[in-house]
Amino acid sequence: MGRAPCCDKANVKKGPWSPEEDARLKAYIEEHGTGGNWIALPQKIGLKRCGKSCRLRWLNYLRPNIKHGGFSEEEDNIICNLYISIGSRWSVIAAQLPGRTDNDIKNYWNTRLKKKLLGKRKQSNSNNNNGISSSSSSTEDPKETLSNSALERLQLHMQLQGFQNPLSFYTHPQLWPKLHPMQEKIVQTLQSLNDQNPNFLNPNLQTATATQLLQSQPPKSNDFFIHPQPNSNSISLPCQIPPSSDHQVSNFLQVDEFLDDQDKAEGFMAQTDEQVAEFDWFKEVGGSSKDSLIWWSQNNNEHDMRSASSSNSWDSTSVLQSELMFQDFELGYNL
């Protein structure tokens, strides 16, 4: 069935709202409320606007107690934590930040917070390129063919979730569309680290604030969350970070040391061209992680314990998301 348009597009004004329109809409809603029908509202007021547009204007701008800009470090941390935990569910994230709108948070994440993390990567990467890894400089480098969005998702996922929660995804083979050989190396190495130091991953961890959030606002039907499997192998999942910033930082430091060790460890260095490429890729992700994790841990260390919403647990985002991510990944690598 076709869907009828919500309004007569031809007779609807688009673009920025004038102060007069704002005033009319605000005055009407403050006096009468929305009446539960946004579609009919603009006609009542005499505005040539789509009902959806009115709703958006009210929610994102005219509504009382709206804050614009000036995000605090604490808010940054909450946004980052929740993004990693639940993904781009901006309305859920916004619900944890009074006065903030989903649109604001989404814009803030896309324009600043994400770059705050990835910017470190670029800086780190350019430094690395002055040294080793010249073999990946070809324009045919598979990395270059990976779409930016996929690369960002992959990097952020690896940086912020993977290293926070190193095995949450990788130790569920049934969830893997297909593993890149480098990912297998990562998993193996992290497993090895965990074998050496059981505290590297702590299986006996507490529940997630983010999970609780999602229980109050359940995921959509096509979402799927990874839950602990009591009978799984030695490394139980998900590896939720215990409610101690010390633990968190400790894990960061170990990852940091791990990455440094890998930089130095010739034994780990790839021997074939393919392996060199893989290693370059790993260094790119890993190198960025180091810096970002430092930033992350520092900020978390300063602020995370102050907010109940600032969860220290790291539920996986949906498999759908991960699969899409790896579909892009596969395309990029032509796996």
Added chain:
DNA sequence: AACCAAGCCAACCGCTCGCTT
């Protein structure tokens, strides 16, 4: 001063969900 690129953000678009008929 002029031009260009990047950053930023308000607003739009199209989709899904859930309620009503």
Added chain:
DNA sequence: CAAGCGAGCGGTTGGCTTGGT
């Protein structure tokens, strides 16, 4: 049960601003 509809959501776009050359 299916169709119709509005609300809500997340992704994307377009235009303004800012900074660099």
